[in-house]
Amino acid sequence: MAGVQATLVEILMLIAVAIASSLFFRAFYNISLHPLSKYPGPWYTSAFSLSGAIISVLRIEPHWLHGLVKKYGTNTPIRISPTMLLFPKPSALKEIYWDPKCNQKSGLYGSGVLGPPHLFTTLDGEYHKGLRKALSNAPWSIGGLKKSWESRIDDQVSLFVRKMNQRAETHEKVCLSDKVAEFAADIMTMLSFTEPWGFVANSRDEHQILMNWRQGLDFFGFVGRFRFFREVIMKIPGFNVWLLPAYSNDTGMGWLISQADKQVTDREAQLSNEICPEKPDFMQHALDARIDGEPLSPVQKRAHVALLIQAGADTTGTALGSTLRFLSTNPEKMSRARQEIEAADIAGELSTPVQYEEVRVHLPYFVACIKESLRLEPPATNLFARVAGKEGKTIDGHFIPPGIEITSNAYVVQRDPTLYAPDPDSFRPERWLESTQKANEYDACSFVFGMGPRVCLGKDIAIMELYKLLPEIIRRFDVEVINQGRYVVAGGVAYNKDFEVTLSARR
DSSP: OHHHHHHHHHHHHHHHHHHHHHHHHHHHHIIIIIITTOOOHHHHHHOOOHHHHHHHTTTTEEEEEEEEHHOOOOOEEEEETEEEEEEOOOHHHHHHHOOOOOBBGGGGGOOOOSSOOOOOGGOOOHHHHHHHHHHTTTOOOOOHHHHHHHHHHHHHHHHHHHHHHHHHHHTTEEEEEHHHHHHHHHHHHHHHHHSOOOOTTTTTTTGGGHHHHHHHHHHHHHHHOOOOOOOGGGGGGTTTTTTSTTOOOOOOHHHHEEEHHHHHHHHHHHHHHTTOOOOOOOOHHHHEEEEEEEEHHHHHHHHHHHHHHHHHHHHHHHHHHHHHHHTTOOOHHHHHHHHHHHHHHTTTTSSSSSOOOHHHHOHHHHHHHHHHHHSSSOOOOOOOOOEETTTOEEEEEOOOOOOOOOOOHHHHHHTTTTTTTTTTTTTTGGGSSSSSHHHHHHHOOOOTTTGGGOOTTTHHHHHHOOOOHHHHHHEEEEEEEEEOEEEETTTTEEEEEEEEEEEEEEE
């Protein structure tokens, strides 16, 4: 018996030595012999992708990346994983994201954590091109939104103001970051399914969709960044069933997926009886979409009708909350924004609720506040990595071999020390109004919604919400900050936590 135990110990020791040796030689190769070994970057992330996954789970990724840029500068790409280079200069954005030869997405998005495959998680560039063409003709441009949906968004803005007035009357503490996220969720469910799901009306996170989304971000970031886990562990048959949302869940993403299934099934039954929606929503657009003359598959239809909610509810809520926090904690900026609103109001230039075009034309400083907030606290700071094509790619004078992952990052490029000098980290909306040339440069280098053929499908929806809800809140309420809360980035996606205020109705 003792001999068997000794043999077992020896076998385990040999396995341990083999694993340790494999890890050592893997690290040695990645750090010293890999084609990317000539680029600067921390040894720990150059050696193992697990390091980047841990940084994501610790929720320090954007600050860590910003620190790397301060350490290594902007003149060279920075190695942030064994196979990925970060390009910190805004000039690299066009080279990476507008080149059709770089339209292949990194495997980070192929983990399945976000549910069935859809437009956002499609890796193949050519397939994405066809899918995007099928889905991008929806009336989600600013023009289409103004014509078909702005009046219904007005209804939701008015409802939000009424609900906040009730809180103001009782001097009740309000977690404003959560309330504006609930507003965004209602807008996205309304655009997706015609009717909002009642987040604002019921003053709650319906079926805990937002809470579950946030809780899942750490796992999304970990799996996407840890290559071995993504490509090996997650592909073990039956294993991912225990980790991914189930259709039968009563809350969160599982409920959203099951609800999308129900909504599509019901709508298809109505269409078979020639009952058509009065105002085509995104679900109808997904049902009508065609790729090479063929409709989307049943799985694709259901995945895409939930896409706007997944991608746009909490992220737009982040943009709304961050702008309100920046203004509320910068009294001089708030005063100037409010004076601009009041002057336009007195001049009869604002409707109730305020209209998108009125904000764009008559409230330039307020628009600058929104842009400056998005610059400093982008709702999605993810590693939107692309794969260099088979011929390689030259970016900012650096030749990148084929197959290498190349990325930029909104939190980094939107703090470029040259473009935004002398105060790249300061909230200074005035910078957008100093000259048309500079404002155009800032707009060209904005990476808030991505750019190129994979630019955010709901970009104009988010802008419409920002331009309509935010000035109405500042117009109607004084905001007293109880807790500034904080901007949290988990898995490359941001949200605001614990931004608490009391509101006083303005007369």
